[in-house]
Amino acid sequence: MPDLSDVGQSRRTFMMQTGGGGIGLFAANLLATESALAQMAPVSGAASAPVVAQNVVKVVFKVNGAPQALALDSRVVLLDALREHLALTGTKKGCDQGQCGACTVLVDGQRVLSCLTLAATLQDREVTTIEGLATGDRLHPMQAAFIKHDGFQCGYCTSGQICSAVGMLGEAQRGQVSHVTENVGKTTTRLSNDEIRERMSGNICRCGAYPGIVAAIQEVHSGRQAAQTWGFATETQLASAKKEDGHATV
Ligand code: FES
Ligand code: FES
Numbered sequence: 001m002p003d004l005s006d007v008g009q010s011r012r013t014f015m016m017q018t019g020g021g022g023i024g025l026f027a028a029n030l031l032a033t034e035s036a037l038a039q040m041a042p043v044s045g046a047a048s049a050p051v052v053a054q055n056v057v058k059v060v061f062k063v064n065g066a067p068q069a070l071a072l073d074s075r076v077v078l079l080d081a082l083r084e085h086l087a088l089t090g091t092k093k094g095c096d097q098g099q100c101g102a103c104t105v106l107v108d109g110q111r112v113l114s115c116l117t118l119a120a121t122l123q124d125r126e127v128t129t130i131e132g133l134a135t136g137d138r139l140h141p142m143q144a145a146f147i148k149h150d151g152f153q154c155g156y157c158t159s160g161q162i163c164s165a166v167g168m169l170g171e172a173q174r175g176q177v178s179h180v181t182e183n184v185g186k187t188t189t190r191l192s193n194d195e196i197r198e199r200m201s202g203n204i205c206r207c208g209a210y211p212g213i214v215a216a217i218q219e220v221h222s223g224r225q226a227a228q229t230w231g232f233a234t235e236t237q238l239a240s241a242k243k244e245d246g247h248a249t250v
Contacts, residue, residue: 064132
């Protein structure tokens, strides 16, 4: 039988040598790459140099009623045009690949995912974002209903939810059916909560504010006013809560 202590010793030595060699090779490669990159960088701060636009196209469309003329890289999507070029940051970037609905806006009154819509395709079209729904200080009924029904928590998905809800009610009014519509030959005049859930299923809310979202949309759709189930605390309630907290921590 071979001497196992020798075998162990050889194995350890082999590992250290190859490991050391491997790390040395890795470090040498890294240094070579860094030096090559340093030679390529024209001036200091090259890492933050702006990306040069390619295949620039000129496009004119209305955003919230105001004409906008932009010269954009042909690959720029509406979401980035709104946020980066027009400073309209109410429209949110969630997944950036058409799966969450956070970037929903209205184009000619129809809901679209702005992360999947090339800005160059919008010549003469009319875009409405969350910033354009209110009239002056007066909120759009859907915005007011979301507040009344506590239809959000962190708020990240909310602008997309509201734009989507507005577009969705328009679709229902035009007689478009959904996957859960029972009688597709009959114009849908009254949306059930199941219809609303199905039609809004492309808008994800990670906070799970779905019950409030459905209640808000249902109120705007049906016109039936439901009671608000929350209210701001009064000074007296706040003081008493503080007092109770004080007792609890003593
Ligand atoms: S950011 Fe557009 S669908 Fe998620
Ligand atoms: S309110 Fe937070 S993701 Fe919907």
